[in-house]
Amino acid sequence: xxxxxxxxxxxxxxQDALPHxxxxxxxxxxxxxxxxxxxxxxxxxxxxxxxxxxxFDMFSGVxxxxxxxxxxxxxxxxxxxxxxNNVSIELKAFVEDDDEPSIDSVTxxxxxxxxxxxxxxxxxGVTINNHPDPRRILxxxxxxxxxxxxxYPLGYETVQFSFNFDEVNKHKPYAKE
Amino acid sequence: MTRLDESQWEGDLETLxxxxxxxxxxxxxxxxxxxxxxxxxxxxxxxxxxxxGEQIVNCIPDVGYLHTGIEKTMESKKYEQALVLTDRKxxxxxxxxxxxxxxxxxxxxxxxxxxxxxxxxxILAELSRIQSHxxxxxxxxxxxxxxxxMLYCFRERERILDMFEMLxxxxxxxxxxxxxxxxxxxxxxxEPALRDFLNYFPAKVDDYERILTENPLWIDRTQGIxxxxxxxxxxxxxxxxxxxxxxxxxxxxxxxxxxxxDHFEFDVPLGQHGDVYDRYMVRxxxxxxxxxxxxxxxxxxxxxxxxxxxxxxxxxPRSELGHSMEAVIHHFKLWTEGFRPPKGEVYVRTESPRxxxxxxxxxxxxxxxxxxxxxxxxFVHLSAMPVMTRGYLIADVVGIIGSIDITLGDCDx
Numbered sequence: 001x002x003x004x005x006x007x008x009x010x011x012x013x014x015q016d017a018l019p020h021x022x023x024x025x026x027x028x029x030x031x032x033x034x035x036x037x038x039x040x041x042x043x044x045x046x047x048x049x050x051x052x053x054x055x056f057d058m059f060s061g062v063x064x065x066x067x068x069x070x071x072x073x074x075x076x077x078x079x080x081x082x083x084x085n086n087v088s089i090e091l092k093a094f095v096e097d098d099d100e101p102s103i104d105s106v107t108x109x110x111x112x113x114x115x116x117x118x119x120x121x122x123x124x125g126v127t128i129n130n131h132p133d134p135r136r137i138l139x140x141x142x143x144x145x146x147x148x149x150x151x152y153p154l155g156y157e158t159v160q161f162s163f164n165f166d167e168v169n170k171h172k173p174y175a176k177e
Numbered sequence: 178m179t180r181l182d183e184s185q186w187e188g189d190l191e192t193l194x195x196x197x198x199x200x201x202x203x204x205x206x207x208x209x210x211x212x213x214x215x216x217x218x219x220x221x222x223x224x225x226x227x228x229x230g231e232q233i234v235n236c237i238p239d240v241g242y243l244h245t246g247i248e249k250t251m252e253s254k255k256y257e258q259a260l261v262l263t264d265r266k267x268x269x270x271x272x273x274x275x276x277x278x279x280x281x282x283x284x285x286x287x288x289x290x291x292x293x294x295x296x297x298x299x300i301l302a303e304l305s306r307i308q309s310h311x312x313x314x315x316x317x318x319x320x321x322x323x324x325x326x327m328l329y330c331f332r333e334r335e336r337i338l339d340m341f342e343m344l345x346x347x348x349x350x351x352x353x354x355x356x357x358x359x360x361x362x363x364x365x366x367x368e369p370a371l372r373d374f375l376n377y378f379p380a381k382v383d384d385y386e387r388i389l390t391e392n393p394l395w396i397d398r399t400q401g402i403x404x405x406x407x408x409x410x411x412x413x414x415x416x417x418x419x420x421x422x423x424x425x426x427x428x429x430x431x432x433x434x435x436x437x438x439d440h441f442e443f444d445v446p447l448g449q450h451g452d453v454y455d456r457y458m459v460r461x462x463x464x465x466x467x468x469x470x471x472x473x474x475x476x477x478x479x480x481x482x483x484x485x486x487x488x489x490x491x492x493x494p495r496s497e498l499g500h501s502m503e504a505v506i507h508h509f510k511l512w513t514e515g516f517r518p519p520k521g522e523v524y525v526r527t528e529s530p531r532x533x534x535x536x537x538x539x540x541x542x543x544x545x546x547x548x549x550x551x552x553x554x555x556f557v558h559l560s561a562m563p564v565m566t567r568g569y570l571i572a573d574v575v576g577i578i579g580s581i582d583i584t585l586g587d588c589d590x
Contacts, residue, residue, distance in 0.1 A: 028521040028522065028523065029284050029285065029287065029521065029523055031522075031523055031524060033522075057411050057412075058411055058414065058416075058427075059414050060414065060524075060526070060533065060535055060552055061414070061535060061537075061552035061557075062548075063537045063548070063550035065539055065547070065548045066548070074566075077522070077524075077537065079524055079535065079537070079552065081425055083411065083425070086432050086433070088433075088524075088526075090524060096256075110412070110414075111412050111413055112412065112413050112414025112557060112560070112561075114560055115556060115557070115559075116556075117562040119556075133196075136241075137240060137241055138240070138241040138244040138589055138590075139241060139244065140241065141192075146249065147246060147249055148249055149373075151247075154246075154249060154250065154253055155246075159469075161562070
């Protein structure tokens with residue numbers, strides 16, 4: 001079986017076993033993605049890991065995407081890989097609420113997801129329910145805002161030339177008299 | 178000068194409630210900060226150690242000190258401009274990062290890469306692997322006391338960096354691997370320099386082994402330390418030498434070959450015990466296997482173009498601009514707006530010297546990437562570090578951090 005056939009076969013197994021949890025399946029450039037309803041993400045992950053035919057034991061990561069101004073705004077994409085069968089698959093969960101986004105943690109199924117979910121709650125502000133350690137990870141602990149959101153500015157440092165030297169100097173955070 | 182009084186100290190410990198055990202608050206265990214500035218943490222890594230005497234009860238890595246918002250910045254640059262940022266992410270594996278990002282773009286755009294470029298990419302990725310392992314070996318040995326190995330490794334590394342400079346003008350941040358192939362064709366001085374290096378390098382690896390492998394001091398400091406079982410390594414998402422040191426045979430170059438890796442014959446070294454010593458042996462053997470791959474690639478290097486001829490994504494050579502209107506238009510479009518990949522998302526994995534480096538690229542059809550997420554091995558391995566460190570002595574922490582081979586740029590991006 002080619003890689004693509006293996007992936008579609010795996011997607012079909014998941015879809016047949018948990019039809020209530022999967023919204024649709026799509027493929028792009030040979031990658032198969034299952035769109036999962038966010039309430040069932042832990043169930044689907046547990047099935048993927050424990051099923052004897054699938055054995056998706058390696059958790060490669062979870063990425064957050066912000067589709068602002070589209071709604072639903074946030075999506076979490078879980079990249080799973082099976083070492084035994086050499087098959088990879090993606091699970092995509094669109095978070096329901098745009099203003100107070102939250103989704104369940106898959107750490108109990110895949111401990112590797114721990115830090116990835118912390119990164120998502122730090123960068124996107126999606127609350128991860130039942131996470132064992134819900135702290136910010138990449139930004140300092142007292143940071144406000146969620147940097148990877150599309151409405152968060154990139155931020156620039158004004159270049160200090162001679163004509164604006166004093167103005168820029170005023171805002172520089174070093175010890176002044 | 179003010180002294181830290183008791184009340185201030187307790188306040189600091191409060192911030193760690195929930196992370197360290199209750200025994201730290203009664204004074205049974207000591208909480209020690211291995212701060213972001215430390216010569217042996219290989220970058221700005223902060224590790225909070227909870228100690229009972231010298232034994233580690235728990236260890237909490239605190240990352241984010243090198244977070245520079247590379248992923249966010251890439252969202253506001255054209256695809257080829259954003260490539261320059263990928264060099265700086267894992268600064269010891271520049272070409273590997275370029276390669277992962279370019280493979281993602283090529284998969285997204287369905288862009289062909291000529292065989293000459295694919296073989297050159299393999300050569301460069303393996304040189305990058307050797308160079309990264311040399312830094313690892315030098316710094317790891319230095320931390321554990323074998324100070325002479327450091328300069329020997331860096332001396333060999335200079336030869337590799339000279340080769341990168343010949344090709345791209347830059348020693349480290351080369352940005353030489355571009356979408357569609359390479360930036361420019363290889364220069365004539367590269368091949369003799371590479372062959373010279375391949376003749377001279379294997380003896381050097383033997384030299385490093387002569388100093389360390391059977392050295393009783395090295396064995397005492399690394400065998401039996403930092404153990405992680407194969408099941409735990411898979412559960413915590415480990416990959417690369419950390420996973421192979423525990424005996425799991427997974428190398429992305431063999432399992433999911435990219436860029437013609439399936440044309441080359443090489444072995445994948447495996448460890449058995451999952452300790453620091455086995456990870457050391459795996460990386461030493463990997464350096465030898467990399468030499469083997471490069472030898473095969475340079476001997477069979479095909480001729481032909483070094484970059485795709487698809488002008489929608491790859492700029493035309495300047496000589497063409499003189500006589501072709503289409504070339505001028507393509508050049509104009511690529512330089513002002515940048516190329517527009519189709520709308521979609523891809524995930525590409527490669528084997529970086531540290532483990533599985535993944536690039537998840539989301540495109541909205543515009544000239545700038547909508548979202549680039551790098552799944553970096555150092556990030557994942559640091560989250561598995563507590564599993565490897567609990568129960569060992571504080572002197573072993575340095576060896577364990579070294580054996581995981583982290584690069585903070587890779588971890589924090």
